[in-house]
Amino acid sequence: xxxxxxxxxxxxxxxxxxxIIYSLATPIFEASDERWHYPVVDHIAxxxxxxxxxxxxxxxxxxxxxxxxxxxxxxxxxxASVGADDLDQVLRPNPHAIVGLPLExxxxxxxxxxxxxxxxxxxxxxxxxxxxxxxxxLGAVTVWLTWKIGERLWPGNPWLPPLAAALTAFNPxxxxxxxxxxxxxxxAPLAAAAIFLVIVAVRRPEGQKPADGVALGLLLGLGAxxxxxxxALLPVVAVALTWDAARRRRWRxxxxxxxxxxxxxxxxxxxxxxxxxxxxxxxxxxxxxLDIAGRRNEIFDLARMRAEFEGFRISYWAQFGALNILxxxxxxxxxxxxxxxxxxxxxxxxxxxxxxxxxxxxxxxGSTGDQRVPVxxxxxxxxxxVIVVLVSLLRWTAQTYASQGRLMFAAxxxxxxxxxxxxxxxxxxxxxxxxxxxxxxxxLLLAIACPFVYILPAYAESPIFQETDLPETMVPVGRTINxxxxxxxxxxxxxxxxxxxxxGGLPTVRPAxxxxxxxxxxxxxxxxQDHSVFVKLLGRQGQVVGQVNTYPGQGTRPTSTLRPxxxxxxxxxxxxxxxxxxxxxxxxxxxxxxxxxxxxxxxPAVDEKGNPAEPQLATLxxxxxxxxxxxxxxxxxxxxxxxxxxxGYDLDPGAPEEKxxxxxxxxxxxxxxxxxxxxxxxxDSEQQIAGFDGQPVQGNYPTTWWGRGELIVDRHELALxxxxxxxxxxxxxxxxxxxxxxxxxxxxxxxxxxxxVVIEFAP
Numbered sequence: 001x002x003x004x005x006x007x008x009x010x011x012x013x014x015x016x017x018x019x020i021i022y023s024l025a026t027p028i029f030e031a032s033d034e035r036w037h038y039p040v041v042d043h044i045a046x047x048x049x050x051x052x053x054x055x056x057x058x059x060x061x062x063x064x065x066x067x068x069x070x071x072x073x074x075x076x077x078x079x080a081s082v083g084a085d086d087l088d089q090v091l092r093p094n095p096h097a098i099v100g101l102p103l104e105x106x107x108x109x110x111x112x113x114x115x116x117x118x119x120x121x122x123x124x125x126x127x128x129x130x131x132x133x134x135x136x137x138l139g140a141v142t143v144w145l146t147w148k149i150g151e152r153l154w155p156g157n158p159w160l161p162p163l164a165a166a167l168t169a170f171n172p173x174x175x176x177x178x179x180x181x182x183x184x185x186x187x188a189p190l191a192a193a194a195i196f197l198v199i200v201a202v203r204r205p206e207g208q209k210p211a212d213g214v215a216l217g218l219l220l221g222l223g224a225x226x227x228x229x230x231x232a233l234l235p236v237v238a239v240a241l242t243w244d245a246a247r248r249r250r251w252r253x254x255x256x257x258x259x260x261x262x263x264x265x266x267x268x269x270x271x272x273x274x275x276x277x278x279x280x281x282x283x284x285x286x287x288x289x290l291d292i293a294g295r296r297n298e299i300f301d302l303a304r305m306r307a308e309f310e311g312f313r314i315s316y317w318a319q320f321g322a323l324n325i326l327x328x329x330x331x332x333x334x335x336x337x338x339x340x341x342x343x344x345x346x347x348x349x350x351x352x353x354x355x356x357x358x359x360x361x362x363x364x365x366g367s368t369g370d371q372r373v374p375v376x377x378x379x380x381x382x383x384x385x386v387i388v389v390l391v392s393l394l395r396w397t398a399q400t401y402a403s404q405g406r407l408m409f410a411a412x413x414x415x416x417x418x419x420x421x422x423x424x425x426x427x428x429x430x431x432x433x434x435x436x437x438x439x440x441x442x443x444l445l446l447a448i449a450c451p452f453v454y455i456l457p458a459y460a461e462s463p464i465f466q467e468t469d470l471p472e473t474m475v476p477v478g479r480t481i482n483x484x485x486x487x488x489x490x491x492x493x494x495x496x497x498x499x500x501x502x503x504g505g506l507p508t509v510r511p512a513x514x515x516x517x518x519x520x521x522x523x524x525x526x527x528x529q530d531h532s533v534f535v536k537l538l539g540r541q542g543q544v545v546g547q548v549n550t551y552p553g554q555g556t557r558p559t560s561t562l563r564p565x566x567x568x569x570x571x572x573x574x575x576x577x578x579x580x581x582x583x584x585x586x587x588x589x590x591x592x593x594x595x596x597x598x599x600x601x602x603x604p605a606v607d608e609k610g611n612p613a614e615p616q617l618a619t620l621x622x623x624x625x626x627x628x629x630x631x632x633x634x635x636x637x638x639x640x641x642x643x644x645x646x647x648g649y650d651l652d653p654g655a656p657e658e659k660x661x662x663x664x665x666x667x668x669x670x671x672x673x674x675x676x677x678x679x680x681x682x683x684d685s686e687q688q689i690a691g692f693d694g695q696p697v698q699g700n701y702p703t704t705w706w707g708r709g710e711l712i713v714d715r716h717e718l719a720l721x722x723x724x725x726x727x728x729x730x731x732x733x734x735x736x737x738x739x740x741x742x743x744x745x746x747x748x749x750x751x752x753x754x755x756x757v758v759i760e761f762a763p
Contacts, residue, residue, distance in 0.1 A: 007162050008147050011440075015143050015169035015178075018447055019136035022179035025451035027459050028128040029091060029111045030321055031180030032406065036064040037072070038128055038181045042087050044069070045076040052279065055291035060091060066289035068272055070225040071183035078134060079127040090116050090124045095595050096532065096550045099322040105573050106554030108458040110322050112530070114561070128181060135185035139178030143169040145192035146413040152199045153382065153417050154374040159432045160420050163439060167416035170443035172318040172327075172450040173406050184409050187227035192413035194219040194230075195385055198237055199378055202244040213257030217264025224269035228284060229410040231269075232392045236384045237261070243377070286396075293400050300398035308403035313339075316405025318450060323404070325458045327450065338419075338439075345422030349374060352425070374421055382414040462553030465567040470520060479613045481592045482603040484527050485559065488567065491518035493588070493618050506705065507620040509586065512578040514546075515620065518571040519590055521552055523562035530558040531592040531603065535572045536615075538587040539622060540700045545580035548572045582624040583712060584700040589615040621701075627711040632665045638757055640734050640743045643670035644703065649732075651761055662759075664714040664732065666696065668706040675702045676734040676743060679756075680716060684725040692718055695737075703734075730759040 029035040039060035043051050051065030059065060092112040098104040117125045146168045150161035168174060178185050194216055201212040216237060223230025238258070245254035276285040298304060311323070317335050318327045326332075353376045389411040397403050408415065427435045474489040481487065493507040496514055509515050517535055530551060537546035551558045552568045562568070576586070591602045607613040632648025639645050650663040662680065680692040695702050696714045706712065720728075733756035734743040742755040 008144070008165065011147070011162065011165045011169050012140050012143050014444065015175070016136055016140050018170075018175050019139055019179045020133070021451050022175050022455070023129065023132040023136065025455045026176070026179065026320075027109070027111065027113050028117055028125060030109060030459065031176060032182065032322070032404075033064060034128075034181045035091065035093070035110060036060070036062040037183065038124075038131070039087065039091070040064055040067070040069070040072045041075040041079065041127070041131065041181065042084060042124075044072055045080060045084070050275075053285070053288045053292060055288065060087070063289045063293035066285045066292070067183055068225045068227060068269070070222060071186040071227075074186070075131045075134060075181065079130050082123060082127045082130070084124040084127040086116065086123045090114070094551065094555050096555055097322065098324055100324060102319065102324045102326045104324070106570075107550055108321055108324050109555050112551075112558050113459075113556075131181045132179055135178050135180060135182065138185045138189050139174065141189040142178075142192055142413060145189060145196055146416050149192065149196050149199065149382070149413055150417050150420065152196075152203065152375070153378045154421065154424075156372065157374075157424060157432075159424055159436050160417070163424065163436050164413075164416040164420040166436075166440040166443060167419050168412050170440065170447040171316075171412070171416075172447050173316060173320075174409055174412060175447055176318075176320055176450075176455075177406055177409060183227055184406070187223060187230050187410045188412055190219055190223040190226060191230045191233055191385075191410050194223065194233055194237060195381065195414065198240050198381065202240060202377070207248050207250050208241065208244060208253040208257055210253065210256050210260065212253075213260030214264065216257070217261040218268070220261060221265040221268030224265055225272055227410065228286070229389055229392055229407075231265075232388050233385065234261075234265075236381065236388055239384070240377075240381055290400055296398065296400055300394075305394075308397075312403045312405045314405070316408060318446070318454075319406075320450070320455050321458060325454055327446075327454055331446065334442075338423075341426060342419045342422035345425040346418060349379070349421055349425040353379065379418075379421070382417055385414045386411045386418065459556070461556045462568055462570065464557075465520070465569055466565075467522075467567065469567070474520060475618070477617065478608045479605050480524065480608075481605045482531070484523070484525050485531065485592060486522045486524055487590060487605075488520040488522050490520070490590075490617055493517065493620050495620075508707075509576055509620060509622055510625050511576050511580045511582060511622070514573040514575045515586070515588070516571055516573055517588055517590070517617070518569060519617075520567055520569050522567045523559065523564055525564055527559045527562065529594060530560050532595045532600075533570070533572075534589075534591055534593055534602070535574050536589045537574055537576060538589060540581045540584045540698065542587075545577045545586070545622075546574045548574045576622065580622060581700075582622045583697065583710065584622045585702070585705060586620050586622045588617045588619065590617050591615040621705050621707075623707070623710070627709075628713055630665050630667070630711055632663075634759075636747075636757065638745055638747055638752070639669075640676075640745050640755075641672075643668060643672045644676070644706075644734070644743070645669055646732075646757060649759065651730075651759060653761070659717040660720050662716045662718055662730070662732075664696075664716070666712040666714055668703075668708055668710045668712070670708055672703040672706055675704050675737050677737050678714065678716070679731075679733055679735060679742075680718065681731040682718070682720055683729050683731055685727040689721065689725065689728075690719070692716060728761060730761070732757045732759060 029038065040051060043061065050069055051059065051061055053065050094107065094109050094112050096107050097110045098107045099110065121129055143165050147161045147165040150164040154160045197212060197215050197219065201208050220230065220234060220237065223233070241254055241257060245251050273283040277283045280288045282288065314326070314332050315323060318331065319325065352373045356373050357376060389408055393402070393407050423435060423439065424432055470488065471491065473491060475492055476489040477487050479487040494516065495507045496509055496516065515537060533550050533552060535548045536544050539545040552570060554570060557568050591605060593600045593602050602615060605613045605615065630647050633650040635648040636646050645667045646664060647667050648665045652661040664678070675695065677693055677695055681688050682690040696712060701712065733745055735741060736743070745752040745755040745757065
């Protein structure tokens with residue numbers, strides 16, 4: 001085993017270096033809730049007062065103004081000289097940000113970023129980075145305390161402290177949070193320090209001292225002024241100290257320590273809870289926080305808990321940004337294996353501790369006396385710590401949507417020590433060095449990779465192109481919108497990956513799939529307004545069945561940042577609604593609008609000749625996943641031309657003065673080459689009474705778009721004036737739209753009179 005101090009210093013030092021890298025890789029206000037944590041600091045610094053929470057007012061700090069203020073007060077002190085008076089110009093939300101949906105493409109950035117954030121940092125940007133460095137330093141203290149707690153958990157095992165410290169230091173999500181403006185970064189070391197002091201006090205041969213109560217009172221008081229999850233430690237500390245006093249039968253130090261702890265907590269943090277009671281009628285202020293954050297709409301039962309467990313699990317290790325940046329799935333699978341192995345190891349460790357306790361008994365310190373197993377009471381203390389934080393989180397999650405594993409970081413030192421215990425229990429003694437090296441190395445590589453492989457690319461600005469970069473395959477459009485932006489053209493549409501194409505290569509999509517649409521935009525003049533892009537899919541009767549809204553560059557290139565001549569190429573993955581009616585044509589439209597404009601109408605567009613232009617771009621086919629089974633009331637075997645068959649029909653009479661429903665069942669035997677119109681004529685014994693002409697599927701699916709083997713259900717509503725008619729009948733067929741010539745109709749090769757099907761019915 002290498003010298004402990006250099007290894008400890010190396011782990012802590014690597015954490016600091018990585019924390020700085022994470023801080024630089026993550027644009028300001030993109031870390032979890034940083035956009036709300038920092039305004040609390042800003043308000044305290046400029047207003048010299050704490051936020052007052054009012055659910056009827058919109059504030060920059062949102063629900064975080066309900067948090068205990070110590071971290072924010074400390075942050076405001078270290079940034080007091082910066083003069084960060086430009087928060088409104090830097091804190092610019094992206095209205096199209098996709099929050100909490102990591103599988104969606106683009107708009108990972110919650111904020112719009114500008115040159116104000118560039119080096120050399122000034123004002124708000126400088127203040128944020130200064131506070132981030134403070135958070136990294138606090139995270140380093142947590143790593144160091146994890147090592148120290150590990151030394152007390154399993155004194156006979158030299159591998160546990162470095163493994164536990166590495167599990168904390170190289171957890172990518174802990175690095176991400178520790179490199180941000182977040183009060184968790186102060187809560188974690190305060191809680192770990194309190195637990196460490198309890199362990200020291202209880203393990204001391206002479207027992208508790210009055211100084212223990214003072215130190216614990218200070219730590220828990222500061223913790224209660226930082227985050228409620230630290231205050232939740234109070235019952236754990238109380239039980240541990242009471243158990244120690246009972247086994248030693250020394251109650252006087254216990255009483256003195258209890259008075260000191262309670263008094264210092266009241267002295268340090270009591271004013272905050274009294275303030276909450278006075279303002280909100282709730283000493284914790286959590287009810288007001290729920291009013292602002294939003295309460296859960298459904299019961300948080302076991303089924304809901306299971307449904308949200310995956311997000312909880314992965315956000316403990318690596319889910320960056322606004323919970324919208326994931327690492328590769330195989331990484332989570334490996335981390336799941338780590339978790340399963342840990343649980344098995346902890347169960348085995350508990351069994352070994354119980355067996356050792358039966359055989360050896362307990363010494364005055366509460367140890368089994370067996371260095372091959374952890375100290376049982378320290379193990380129980382850490383377990384109780386983790387459980388209390390977890391129960392507090394579950395209680396909070398039952399009231400609002402907060403199923404995030406990172407919220408367990410107040411107990412990360414305890415979690416890491418327990419994980420290390422489980423892993424080392426299962427590992428043979430000779431392989432523990434390999435376990436330490438392999439686990440630490442793998443986590444370190446993951447921690448190094450995350451900023452470069454996942455975080456930086458998610459926030460990278462879309463490239464700017466020149467006209468010479470335009471592809472030859474681009475379909476030119478040349479539409480100018482609002483005199484400011486040109487829609488140069490688009491790449492020919494293709495079916496989604498794995499999607500079918502009709503014969504001839506016509507792009508095809510199914511409900512619930514996404515249509516990739518690549519469009520080239522060019523700025524023509526400088527713009528002050530940030531215009532939004534819309535890309536719509538229109539299905540039957542022009543209904544919108546899919547839409548994407550964004551700023552150019554997938555949210556990274558607001559139009560106010562573009563210079564004349566700049567070209568941005570965006571690929572929009574437009575989702576098709578799962579309930580979109582198929583088959584149908586899908587018409588792709590694209591244009592610009594202003595997000596804050598009432599009703600958000602499309603901005604006016606003109607073509608190259610200056611004539612008003614519609615937003616239409618291209619068309620593709622929407623087909624069902626499964627074609628309907630053909631069960632017509634009246635089966636037929638009529639063939640029209642070479643490629644279309646009429647396999648039957650349904651005729652449902654309506655009530656008097658209501659329309660009748662005629663459903664025709666078509667099957668495409670090949671690829672029709674012409675757009676045919678369906679004619680439906682009402683005749684009596686002598687003459688035509690009425691006619692109903694229209695393309696199939698109410699004009700939503702012309703025959704040239706049909707593919708081989710498709711089964712089309714074609715419904716027609718007919719207003720049939722049947723009263724007083726002699727031998728009424730319907731005559732049905734197809735004709736070419738351009739020539740008006742009827743398509744040849746036959747049954748088993750025998751031509752039908754007038755190339756039409758006759759449907760007789762009784763009025």
